[in-house]
Amino acid sequence: MPLPLEDILVVSLEQAVAAPYLSSRLADAGARVIKIERPEGDFARAYDSVVHGQSAYFVWLNRGKESIQLNIKEDDDLALLKRMISKADIFIQNLAPGIVDKFGLDSETLRRNRPELITVDISGYGETGPFAKMKAYDMLVQSETGLAMVTGSPSEPGRVGVSVCDIAAGMHALVAVLEALYEREKTGLGKAVKSTLFAGMADWMTVPLLHQEYGGKPPGRGGLRHPSIAPYEAFETGDGNKIVLSIQNQTEWKNLCIDALNAPELIEDPRYKTNEDRVENREILHDAIGAIFSQMTRAEAAEKLLKARIAFGSLNSVEDLSSHPQLDRVQVNSPEGPVNLVSSPIKFAGQEESYKPIPALGEHNESLKAEFKE
Numbered sequence: 001m002p003l004p005l006e007d008i009l010v011v012s013l014e015q016a017v018a019a020p021y022l023s024s025r026l027a028d029a030g031a032r033v034i035k036i037e038r039p040e041g042d043f044a045r046a047y048d049s050v051v052h053g054q055s056a057y058f059v060w061l062n063r064g065k066e067s068i069q070l071n072i073k074e075d076d077d078l079a080l081l082k083r084m085i086s087k088a089d090i091f092i093q094n095l096a097p098g099i100v101d102k103f104g105l106d107s108e109t110l111r112r113n114r115p116e117l118i119t120v121d122i123s124g125y126g127e128t129g130p131f132a133k134m135k136a137y138d139m140l141v142q143s144e145t146g147l148a149m150v151t152g153s154p155s156e157p158g159r160v161g162v163s164v165c166d167i168a169a170g171m172h173a174l175v176a177v178l179e180a181l182y183e184r185e186k187t188g189l190g191k192a193v194k195s196t197l198f199a200g201m202a203d204w205m206t207v208p209l210l211h212q213e214y215g216g217k218p219p220g221r222g223g224l225r226h227p228s229i230a231p232y233e234a235f236e237t238g239d240g241n242k243i244v245l246s247i248q249n250q251t252e253w254k255n256l257c258i259d260a261l262n263a264p265e266l267i268e269d270p271r272y273k274t275n276e277d278r279v280e281n282r283e284i285l286h287d288a289i290g291a292i293f294s295q296m297t298r299a300e301a302a303e304k305l306l307k308a309r310i311a312f313g314s315l316n317s318v319e320d321l322s323s324h325p326q327l328d329r330v331q332v333n334s335p336e337g338p339v340n341l342v343s344s345p346i347k348f349a350g351q352e353e354s355y356k357p358i359p360a361l362g363e364h365n366e367s368l369k370a371e372f373k374e
Contacts, residue, residue: 001351003030008181010034011084012065012092013072013105015042017138017163018122018197019094020061021170022177026090027064028344028355034084034368035065041361052336059339059358063332067359068368072103083372085110085117089190090177094122097133107192118180118190120173125198136197141165145201146218150208153223168200224315225286230278231256234315235290241298242315245305252310253278259308260301261292335360 008031012023020035020042027033035042042062047055070077082104085091091110093100100106100121107119121127124136139159142148147165152158173195180191202209211228212218219227224244226232232246247253253275257266266272266288271281278285293301298314305312314320321327328343332355343353 005181006030006032008032008090009088010090010092011081011088012036013081013100014092014094016044016094017057017061017166018169018173018195019092019120020044021167022120022122022173023065023092024061024063025170025174025344025346026177028346031090033065034364035062035067035359036081037067037069037361039069039071041069045361051339052334054334054336054339054358059332059334060341063341063358064356065359066364066368067362068365069362072105078103079374080369080372081105083374084368086114087372088117089181090118090120092120092122092173096135097123097127111190111192114190116184116188116190118177118184118193120177120193120195122169122173122195122197124196126194126196131198138163138165138197141197141201145198145205146208147201147205150205150219150221150227152221154221157221164204165197165201168204169195169197172200172203225282228279229275230282231285231289233282233286235286235293235301237296237298237301238294239297243293243298243301243305243312244315245310245312247275247278247310250274255308256305256310260304260310261289263288263292330355333357335363 005026008026010023010026010031010033012019012033013036014020014023015038023033023035042058044057044061045055047057050056051059070081072078072081085105091105093105104110107121110119111117123132124141125131125134139148142151142159142165145165148157148159151160173193176191176193176195180193184190208218221227222233224234224242226246229246229248232248234242234244236242245256247256253272254267257263266285270277272278272285296304302312302314316324329340330343330353331338332341333339334357339358341355347353
């Protein structure tokens with residue numbers, strides 16, 4: 001079965017996470033993606049060496065691409081890149097602020113010559129404003145947007161354990177590119193897409209921001225406790241494991257107390273009448289529920305919660321995830337051997353999932369130079 005983007009050519013002058021995330025998802029959908037790497041390679045190749053000597057970040061985000069090494073400071077290499085872009089449907093870049101402007105690779109210049117081209121500029125803070133020239137990496141933006149201040153324990157802010165700002169920027173850019181492709185089908189014109197790490201995370205921070213601006217204070221850091229819903233947190237069971245449960249409405253609260261905890265007295269307690277009451281009295285409520293769970297194993301607690309139709313999950317380790325029964329995997333070839341990656345979260349009924357290999361650095365140098373020669 002042909003993939004939906006098989007006739008689309010993407011040229012991506014990319015590094016690290018955000019732009020490679022976008023281009024990898026376009027490659028998954030069938031687009032031909034040419035990855036432009038500096039002579040020493042995308043620096044994400046050297047983040048670590050845990051996957052057969054390769055970086056975990058790189059093998060995750062670069063399947064299905066062709067790799068060519070170019071130094072855009074060299075006239076011949078820059079000319080080659082511009083010839084590639086002249087044939088492309090989409091050009092992506094996430095270099096440091098202002099770099100592409102020096103080489104005529106900015107979206108305004110490129111689209112003046114080819115209005116059908118879709119350009120994507122991914123940056124930390126955008127092209128205007130006092131932060132426009134600042135370099136931006138994921139944890140820096142987690143800090144700037146306040147995300148770190150609503151993450152972690154009550155005693156200390158924390159970093160979200162994956163690169164959420166980079167991923168959000170790549171995801172938002174992906175949505176925009178697909179919109180632009182759809183619009184181009186009707187108008188024949190491309191778009192200049194702009195996506196930033198800051199804006200993507202600021203959008204995800206809307207609920208804490210509204211609490212601050214309309215309620216006078218942001219949600220606190222609660223570790224494994226939801227700041228505005230209770231009980232929505234982790235409880236330790238008698239065998240030393242932890243189970244996380246979530247109560248979203250009064251019916252679930254009643255079912256938890258009667259069917260799972262066998263504690264109808266909690267329903268009658270005025271301190272727990274509404275969700276806001278439960279949040280206000282979270283500490284004593286946590287102790288009351290925790291005392292009941294301490295008499296059960298995690299398996300016993302899970303059985304009771306399942307029967308009561310209560311949403312819950314186990315507090316798993318990454319090792320637990322590796323053998324989780326719901327985890328789908330896909331094998332992708334790489335220069336150093338096959339890699340078992342997490343399967344794409346995007347599924348289409350009746351469509352088999354498979355991906356092209358992860359490229360070696362400069363693997364397609366000669367073939368691409370021959371294809372795009374003057």
